[in-house]
Amino acid sequence: MLVSPSVSALNTVPNSHQLPQRNNAELLVTQRTANTNRERIQQLSQEIQQLVNNKQWDLALEKAKQMTELYPNIYLSWSLLGVVHLQFEQFNEAVITLEKARSLAPDNETKKPILSALGTAYQQRGIQYFQQKQFEIALSDLNKAINLRPNVAESYYIRGLLYSTQEKFDLALLDLNKAISINPNLAGAYDILGVIYAMKEDFTKALNNLEKAAQLYRQQQKPEQYKKTQELIQVIRQQMN
Template identity: 30%
Template sequence: MNATSVERGTALRGFALTAALLSGLMLAGCQTSGPAGEFNNIDKAQGSSENISSLSAVIQRNPQDPEGYNVRGSAYGRGGQYQAALKDFNQAIQLNPNFYQAYSNRALIQRFLGNQEAALADYNRSIQINGNYDAAYIGRGNLYRKAGRTQDAFNDFQKAIQLDTTDARAYHNRGLIYQSQGQHKFAIEDFSTAISLAPDAAEPYNGRGLSYLATGDEDNAFSDFNMAIKLDGQNAEAWANQALIYERRGDKAKAAKAYREAVRLNPSYQPAKDGLARVS
């Protein structure tokens, strides 16, 4: 996961480790990303130049159809072209002021661009138009969680789940909140549901591994960290967490190797740097 922001939780209350290991593992948990994480389960080919060209051709044939702009804006977003995406969502909303999906999509782009107030306004508008739109609750919940409004975030993820969402993010993010509160049984259940909905996503495995470790289930934790690495070899947190298991088992050579990989992937990731110093 190419993390663009680091969020620290208190995921491991009551977990009997040395102070140094506890500090490192707490920092290794509850991380989220920017665009890469949001689009984790979306085919990046949908944002390719070839696909953009075909979508542009559709818009040229029917320039008054707001759906065309919404679809192309989503493709631009997947491809990291955020200003182009913003322009398309603006056009979609101009053509249809009640296009709740476009408001939610534009909110996501505003988040990535750092325009948090504009993002919140768009999520609110999307929900105002359609109070049953799960994606808007999930997006707004992420916005709240990153702003430290944990209860508001929990309420939004809960609402999406009550709407029978099939979006793994609702369960994953609610699991992160449970984890931060030390409610690891509930966290493990949510991460497991997220995995069932998005089996190719590394983050729920990494999150569940931390909660397994917090409850003393080292074997399942190790298995989850390994799976997270298998699914996303660029996940520095998962490498650091795998290294911690090796360290706890006294295998300093393998621990050092995994910590080095975590540092290589993210040179500023302090838990990996601290871990490497301990085992070197």
């Protein structure tokens, strides 16, 4: 919150004749330098974006690193480098560089694309930790991903899968249902819901979710997942009989 300066504070401001003066030549040089820097930053960012569009990842990475060395206090330098790290699936590096970009971004509007990319980086790094069975670190990253992008179904699905792996089924059910509420076509979420309900011996709910998963797998042309789901459906029906 802005606070109005006190009268005594105002009295400490020097008069205009006491302020240090800069001659016109010095001001002109400063202005030209600033303009040159802006032009160079714009040029570099366009070059990096073009390399990314052309999928010339190695050159894009080299150019992005060069930009952070030349302009380490510009958020765009770190944002571009973070995006390139994402393309290389270097998710730890992406998190670090995008957090740097976030800290340098001047306003919320500028931060929006950075936060979206950062959410992706945390989600993907969380998946890596999950695969390595480092569950607590994975959960921390997935929580951050959800905080940054609360409307992305996949993050809830992955966290729900993590909870189910830890047999925290109530938390898993909450996340999986949240994922479906965002994306009703997320077949994997129905699949895991069906498995959880089967483990709880709520076979009716298990079948409902697994049949929905199978339907979506068929529509999405995922024959392997469809086959496994159908096999599980048959096992559950046998259990019910």
